[in-house]
Amino acid sequence: MPISLTKIGEVPVIHVSGWIDSSNAPEMATEIRAIVDIELTDHVLIVELSECEYMSSAGLREIVALYKRLAREKRELRLAAPSRRVLDILEMSGLHTVFTLYDSITAAAGAPTR
Amino acid sequence: MIAPFSRVFQLEARLSAIAAAREFVAQAARDAGLSDDRVNHAQLIVDEHCTNVIEHGYQRESSEHAIVMQCEGGGQRLVITLTDAGKPFNPLTAPDAQLHAISADDSIGGWGIYFIRQLADTLEYEYRDGTNRFTVTLTNRAHPS
Numbered sequence: 001m002p003i004s005l006t007k008i009g010e011v012p013v014i015h016v017s018g019w020i021d022s023s024n025a026p027e028m029a030t031e032i033r034a035i036v037d038i039e040l041t042d043h044v045l046i047v048e049l050s051e052c053e054y055m056s057s058a059g060l061r062e063i064v065a066l067y068k069r070l071a072r073e074k075r076e077l078r079l080a081a082p083s084r085r086v087l088d089i090l091e092m093s094g095l096h097t098v099f100t101l102y103d104s105i106t107a108a109a110g111a112p113t114r
Numbered sequence: 115m116i117a118p119f120s121r122v123f124q125l126e127a128r129l130s131a132i133a134a135a136r137e138f139v140a141q142a143a144r145d146a147g148l149s150d151d152r153v154n155h156a157q158l159i160v161d162e163h164c165t166n167v168i169e170h171g172y173q174r175e176s177s178e179h180a181i182v183m184q185c186e187g188g189g190q191r192l193v194i195t196l197t198d199a200g201k202p203f204n205p206l207t208a209p210d211a212q213l214h215a216i217s218a219d220d221s222i223g224g225w226g227i228y229f230i231r232q233l234a235d236t237l238e239y240e241y242r243d244g245t246n247r248f249t250v251t252l253t254n255r256a257h258p259s
Contacts, residue, residue, distance in 0.1 A: 054157075056161045
């Protein structure tokens with residue numbers, strides 16, 4: 001479950017890859033929280049999911065928790081390039097209507113701030 | 115075409131053991147003739163159910179407890195039977211997730227049960243002689259996702 005960080009300008013982009021399930025979702029959340037605490041100085045955080053091959057509800061729950069945290073802080077979570085399998089689970093849960101989804105990191109970074 | 119089969123897999127009640135159960139059910143689903151989407155769904159169903167059994171049925175991870183999975187397949191149909199000796203846990207009546215809960219302060223739960231109900235063709239549950247027995251049937255039928 002590698003997590004890596006890049007930046008587009010000041011916007012942190014967290015790349016989540018591999019299989020996310022109940023055995024490693026808490027670890028993913030801890031790593032993302034650490035990145036957010038240190039790197040998120042502006043308004044927008046992008047989580048990029050093109051290499052995330054699988055996500056169970058345990059991973060989804062952590063993404064929801066992240067979304068809620070950022071919303072409380074008046075910040076914005078943008079999900080970029082979800083893999084087909086992750087998109088399936090987002091659609092099945094209905095969360096694709098709650099999260100803001102973008103086809104690419106570039107699109108996510110270039111969208112106007114809400 | 116593979117002849118009808120019945121296979122059994124046992125996993126320790128540990129979250130790290132679920133990956134092997136996913137692999138096992140995926141192979142069974144492929145051998146049963148299910149589509150790629152339905153193979154993926156079989157994996158998600160087993161993952162979500164085993165997670166619930168470990169977290170709510172056994173209430174902790176333990177190598178002393180187990181979940182037994184039987185896969186009976188053939189003719190583009192797979193029947194997965196999962197048994198455990200944890201607390202009675204009925205996935206058919208347990209509350210599932212509600213989208214409006216995202217605005218609540220409570221942590222989100224119940225998505226797993228919701229996914230299982232969405233994806234399975236049929237679900238059966240019984241608790242007898244100290245054993246939870248959960249049976250899921252998957253075919254290549256059209257599904258909502």
